[in-house]
Amino acid sequence: MRPLSFLNLASYAAIVTATGCSEPISVSSSLPGNASAPVLKAFVSFSIELAFFPDFAGNLSVPNVFSDNLLNNLGNLTGTKPYIRVGGNTQDYALYNASLSVATNGTYNLSRSADYPTTLFIGPSFFESYATWPDTLFSHGFNLGNNQSIGRETLLATVPLACKALENGKLYNWELGNEPDLYSTSSQGPVRLPTWNESLYVSEWLNGTRTIKSVLAEACPNMTEPKIYGYLAPSFAGTNNHLNPVVTWHDDLDADMDIRLISSHNYIGGATQPGVTLQGTLMNHSSTVASIAPQLNESRLLANYSIPFILGETNSLYNEGAPGLSNAFGAALWGMDFNLWCASQGIRRTHMHMGTDYRYASWQPISTNKTTIGTKPPYYGNIAVAAMMGNITAANVSISNIPQSSIYDASYAAYINDKLARIAVINMREYNYSTNGSSPSPRPSSTYSFSLAAGYGTQVTVQRLIANGSDAIAGITFDGYSYDYELNNGKPVLLKNVTRGETLGIWGGVVTVDVPDSSAAILKIE
Numbered sequence: 001m002r003p004l005s006f007l008n009l010a011s012y013a014a015i016v017t018a019t020g021c022s023e024p025i026s027v028s029s030s031l032p033g034n035a036s037a038p039v040l041k042a043f044v045s046f047s048i049e050l051a052f053f054p055d056f057a058g059n060l061s062v063p064n065v066f067s068d069n070l071l072n073n074l075g076n077l078t079g080t081k082p083y084i085r086v087g088g089n090t091q092d093y094a095l096y097n098a099s100l101s102v103a104t105n106g107t108y109n110l111s112r113s114a115d116y117p118t119t120l121f122i123g124p125s126f127f128e129s130y131a132t133w134p135d136t137l138f139s140h141g142f143n144l145g146n147n148q149s150i151g152r153e154t155l156l157a158t159v160p161l162a163c164k165a166l167e168n169g170k171l172y173n174w175e176l177g178n179e180p181d182l183y184s185t186s187s188q189g190p191v192r193l194p195t196w197n198e199s200l201y202v203s204e205w206l207n208g209t210r211t212i213k214s215v216l217a218e219a220c221p222n223m224t225e226p227k228i229y230g231y232l233a234p235s236f237a238g239t240n241n242h243l244n245p246v247v248t249w250h251d252d253l254d255a256d257m258d259i260r261l262i263s264s265h266n267y268i269g270g271a272t273q274p275g276v277t278l279q280g281t282l283m284n285h286s287s288t289v290a291s292i293a294p295q296l297n298e299s300r301l302l303a304n305y306s307i308p309f310i311l312g313e314t315n316s317l318y319n320e321g322a323p324g325l326s327n328a329f330g331a332a333l334w335g336m337d338f339n340l341w342c343a344s345q346g347i348r349r350t351h352m353h354m355g356t357d358y359r360y361a362s363w364q365p366i367s368t369n370k371t372t373i374g375t376k377p378p379y380y381g382n383i384a385v386a387a388m389m390g391n392i393t394a395a396n397v398s399i400s401n402i403p404q405s406s407i408y409d410a411s412y413a414a415y416i417n418d419k420l421a422r423i424a425v426i427n428m429r430e431y432n433y434s435t436n437g438s439s440p441s442p443r444p445s446s447t448y449s450f451s452l453a454a455g456y457g458t459q460v461t462v463q464r465l466i467a468n469g470s471d472a473i474a475g476i477t478f479d480g481y482s483y484d485y486e487l488n489n490g491k492p493v494l495l496k497n498v499t500r501g502e503t504l505g506i507w508g509g510v511v512t513v514d515v516p517d518s519s520a521a522i523l524k525i526e
Contacts, residue, residue, distance in 0.1 A: 023449075024449035024450055024451040024510045024512075025402055025411075025448075025449065025450050025451065026450075026451045027402065027420060027423065027450050027451065027452060028400075028413075028420065028453075029419065029420050029452065029453035029455070029456075030415075030418055030419060030420070031398055031400070031415045031418040031419075032400050032413075034344075034400055034401065035344070035398045035400035035413075035415060036343055036344050036345060036346045036398050036399050036400070037346055038396040038397055038398050039343050039348055039349065039389065039397055039398070039399065040308060040310070040348040040392075041079070041080050041392050041393055042078065042081065042082050042083040042137070042349065042392070043078065043339075043343060043348070043349050043350065043385075043389055043392060043397075044074055044078060044082055044339065044350070044352075044382050044385050044389070045082040045083040045084070045085070045349055045350065045352070046082050046083075046084055046085070046351055046352050046353075046354060046362070047084075047085040047086075047087060047088065047312065047313045047314075047351035047352065047353040047354070048084060048085070048086055048087075048088075048353075048354055048355065049087075049088040049089070049090055049116060049353070049354065049355030049358070050086050050087055050088055050090045050091040050094055050120075050122075050141055051090035051093075051094070051104055051106050051116050051117055051120050051355070052090075052116070052354075052356040052365075053086045053126075053129055054103040054104060054126060054129045055356045055365045055366050056129075056354070056356075056365040057130070057132045057133060058129065058132050059103065059125060059128045059129055059132065060128050060131055060132065063132035063133075064132065064365055064366075065489060066363070066365065066373065066485055066489050066490045067133070067363065067365050067490075068132070068133050069489055069490035069491050070362070070363055070375065070379060070483065070490045071136065073383065073483060073490070073491070073492060074382060074383065075135070077383070077386035077387055077390070077391075078386045078389050078390070078391060078392050079391040079392050079393030079394055080393055081133070081136050081137075082136075083136075083137045083138070083139070083172045083349070083351070084133075084136060084137070084138045084139070084172070085138075085139045085172070085175065085232065085312055085313070085351045086138055086139065086140050086141055087139070087140075087141025087175055087178050087235075087312075087313070088116075088141070088178055088313065088353065088355065089113075089116060089178060089179070089188065090106075090116050090117065090118075090120050091141035091142065091143055091175075091177075091178050092144060092145025092146065092177060092178050092191070093117065093118055093119065093120040093146075094120050094121070094122050094143050094154070095120065095121050095122070095143070095146065095150055095151070095154050096121070096122055096123075096153070096154040096157045096158050097122070097123055098123070098124065098157065099123075100121055100122070100123025100124070101123065101125075102123060103122065103123060103125045103126040103128070103129065104117075104120060104121065104122050104123070104126060105120070106120045106121075107119040107120075112188045112189060113188055115319070115320045115355065115357065116320075116355060118188060118189075122158075124161060127161045127162060127164070127165040128165075130166060130170060136170070137169075137170060137171065137172035138166060138171065138172055139171075139173045139174060139175050139232055140162045140165075140166065140174060140175070141175040141176075141177075141178060142155055142158065142159070142162075142174065142175065142176045142177075142212065143155065143177075144176050144177030144180060144204065144205065144208055145177065145178070145180075145183060145191045146191070147191075147192075147204065155211060155212070156211070156215060159212050159215040159216060159219065160215060160218075160219035160220070163219055163220035163223050164219065164220065166223075167220055167222075167223065171223065171228060173230050173231055173260050173261060174209075174212060174229075174230070174231050174232075175232045175233070175235055175263075175312070176205060176208045176209055176212065176231065176233070177205065177208075177234075177235060178235055178313075179235060179236060179237035179265060180205075180234065180235070180236070180243065181201075181234075181236040181237055181238070181241040181242055181243035181245070182237050182241055182242065183196055183201075183242075184196035184242050185241070185242050196243070197243070198243050198244060198247040198248045198251050199251050201234075201243055201248060202248055202251045202252060205234070205253065206253075206255060209231060209256065209258065213229065213258075229258060230258050230259065230260035230261075231258055231259050231260060232260070232261050232310075232312050233253065233254075233259045233261075233262070233263060234248055234253060234262075234263070235264075235265065235312055235313070236264055236265065237265050238264070238265065238266065238294065239264070239294040239297070239298050240294065245264065245298055245302075246298060246301050246302065249302055249305065254305065254307075259307060260307070260308075261307065261308050261309075261312070261348075261349075262299070262302055262305070262307050262308070262309045262310070263310055263311070264295050264298060264309070264310075264311060264312065265311065265312060265313040265314060266291060266292065266295055266311050266313075266314045267291075267314065267315060267316065267318035268281060268282065268287060268288065268291045268316055268317065268334070268338070269281050269291075269316075269317050269318075270317055270318050270319060271317040271318065271319040271320065271321055271322040271325075271326070271359070272319065272322070273317075276317065276325065277325070278324075278325050278328060278330040278331075278430060278470055278471070279330075279408075279429075279430040279470075281317075281325075282316055282325060282326075282330055282331055282333075283330045283333055283334055283408065283428035283429075283470060283518070284407055284408065284428065285337055285341075285404070285407050285408070285409065285410045285428065286407040287407075288334070288337055288338050288341050289341065292338075292341060292342060292345065292347070295309075295311070295347070296345050296346070296347075299346060308348040308349070309346065309347055309348060310347060310348050310349040310350065310351070311342065311347055311349070311350045311351060312351050313351055313353045314338075314350055314351065314352060314353060315352055315353045315354075315360040315378075316331050316334060316378075317359075317360065320355065320357075320358040320359055320360065321358055321359030321360030321361075322359055323359050324471070325359075326359040326360035326378070327359045327360065327361075327376055327377060327378075327473060328377055328470060328471050328472065328473055329377045329380075329467040329468075329469065329470055329471070329472040329473070329476055329518065330377075330428075330471070330518065331360065331377055331378050331381070332377045332378055332379075332384070332467075332476065333381065333426055333428055333465070333470070333518065333519075333520060334381070334428075335352070335378050335381030335385070336384045336385055336388075336424070336426055336465065336520055337410045337426050337428065338350075339381070339382075339385045340385060340388060340401075340412045340424060341401065341410070341412075343389075343399040343412075344399040344400055344401040344412060345401075352378070352382065356371075357370045357371045360378060361376055361378070362375075362376055362378045362379035362382055363375050363379055363485075363490070364376060373485055374484065374485045374486070375483050375484050375485050375490060376473075377467070377472070377476055379483060380467075380476045380477075380478050380483070381465070383465075383478045383483065384424075384463075384465045384478055384520060384522065387463060387478065387479070387522060388412070388414050388422055388424050388522055389414065390414065390416060390421065390422070395416045395417045396416070396417050396418070397414060397415070397416060398414075398415045398418070399412055399413070399414055399415075400412065400413045400415065402423070402450075408427070408428045408429045409425075409426070409428065409446070409448075410424075410425075410426040410428065411424060411425045411426070411448065412424045416526070420452075420453075420456075420525065421524070421526045422522055422523060422524050422525065422526070423450055423522070423523040424520065424521070424522050424523075425515050425520060425521050425522075425523070426515075426520040427445070427446050427515040427516065427517055427518065427519055427520065428518070429444070429446070429517040429518065430470045430517070430518060431469045431470055431516070431517040431518040432469050432470060432471045433467075433468035433469030433471060433472060434468075434469070434471060440468075440469070443469075443516050443517060444516070444517050445514045445515060445516040445517060446514070446515055446517070447512060447513070447514050447515075448512070448513055448515060449510055449511070449512040449513075450510065450511055450512075450523075451509055451510050452506060452509050452510070452511060452525065453509070454509065456506060456525050457506065458506055459503045459504060459505050459506060460503065460504050460506065460511050460523045460524060460525045461501070461502070461503055461523070461524040462502040462503065462504060462513065462521055462522070462524075463478065463479040463521065463522040463524065464477075464478070464502070464519060464520070464521050464522075465477075465478045465520040465521070465522075466516065466519040466520075467518075467519075469518055477495060477498050479500055480494055480495055480498040480499065480500030480501075481493065481494055481495070482495055511523060511525070
């Protein structure tokens with residue numbers, strides 16, 4: 001992995017944050033020193049809670065076409081469909097029942113979690129869900145949390161089923177255990193003693209992965225080949241919990257040299273944390289920078305292993321998000337800033353976590369007694385990030401942060417094969433369309449100017465991510481398109497009442513764009 005570098009603030013001029021102010025920002029035409037290493041294919045990817053994977057994917061009899069349409073939309077922008085990590089907390093609750101006639105049978109214990117079952121059995125038909133999304137790669141998460149005999153029996157029984165389901169090019173990577181750094185301290189109930197430490201974890205993980213490989217050698221021998229066999233690890237919840245991720249590497253976690261991606265988890269805050277707000281927590285660039293800083297430090301400390309660093313699970317607010325925050329349009333703007341910031345700092349891929357009825361989910365895959373099936377605001381942030389990246393399979397794509405003076409502004413440059421191609425501007429000043437039923441106030445905007453080198457022609461094209469306000473949960477568009485379930489089952493529908501095809505002139509090498517509060521714009525300058 002290319003070493004991460006700190007922002008070179010001196011390379012940029014002052015930011016313009018209000019109409020008619022200050023000097024334009026100078027944007028390099030070639031890859032600047034603070035740009036990231038090229039992102040990996042499928043940078044915009046997802047993590048799906050194991051207990052709810054059959055809801056999202058369906059089965060061979062009733063595949064979830066809505067979900068597949070949404071994945072295809074992203075794949076059409078980036079050149080490959082998102083990679084799907086199937087895991088989360090419930091992977092460490094999942095036990096196998098060979099006689100189960102349905103994919104899953106879960107029991108909720110409300111004192112532990114109201115959002116997912118903490119007693120979970122999966123049956124043979126669970127693995128059928130891996131066959132419903134064509135041209136999609138998956139990681140399957142095995143249970144490390146249960147270290148009793150039934151846990152080992154589950155591992156031995158499910159490895160053959162998982163490998164048969166993921167043969168023929170469907171495997172992304174394997175994963176063993178979810179957030180083992182919390183095993184001895186979990187609020188859902190500890191599954192290890194207080195003496196749990198890094199060396200014990202490494203011993204268990206190596207024993208488990210070696211067991212997996214031995215079973216694969218019998219059931220799917222071709223999947224033990226080095227170019228196929230590998231893991232996401234260590235999948236810790238963070239950098240400062242009971243186990244230290246760097247210490248696990250010093251304790252020889254990768255003794256078998258089969259870790260393909262260093263995976264860490266990140267949430268910007270907690271759903272019930274005091275003081276969490278849309279403006280102060282999500283629509284706030286400094287909050288994102290502070291949240292990701294520990295992972296960036298971890299990636300620097302592990303850079304000598306030359307293994308790409310990713311976020312294998314991430315989203316806005318842990319505990320499945322908060323209504324009015326994680327499911328509002330402001331969360332789409334946060335997601336755009338968060339993902340582009342990660343990309344600009346050398347995090348090579350992000351997996352946005354989802355589950356049925358989760359407030360921060362990009363879409364609700366089925367209707368339940370809690371939530372209606374549909375495309376949710378965060379998905380539009382995913383689309384905007386994918387559009388900013390472009391076809392990652394056809395060229396090297398690197399992202400560079402363009403520093404701003406306000407914590408409510410963020411901007412980035414995308415470089416295609418080291419040449420400037422796009423600029424993204426995110427105005428995160430909160431604008432609420434519906435406040436206590438009163439008439440909405442006029443919507444302010446900010447003006448941003450960028451100085452470009454010669455050779456970029458006379459105009460740029462603008463694509464806008466916009467809704468009625470940061471509190472909107474519907475009526476969202478990107479570049480004039482809606483991806484709502486109700487319109488065409490998640491396929492893009494061009495709306496007639498939305499401005500599209502907007503162009504801006506380049507005058508004296510400077511392009512200027514107005515961006516309404518609580519919206520974003522991408523300038524295509526290829």
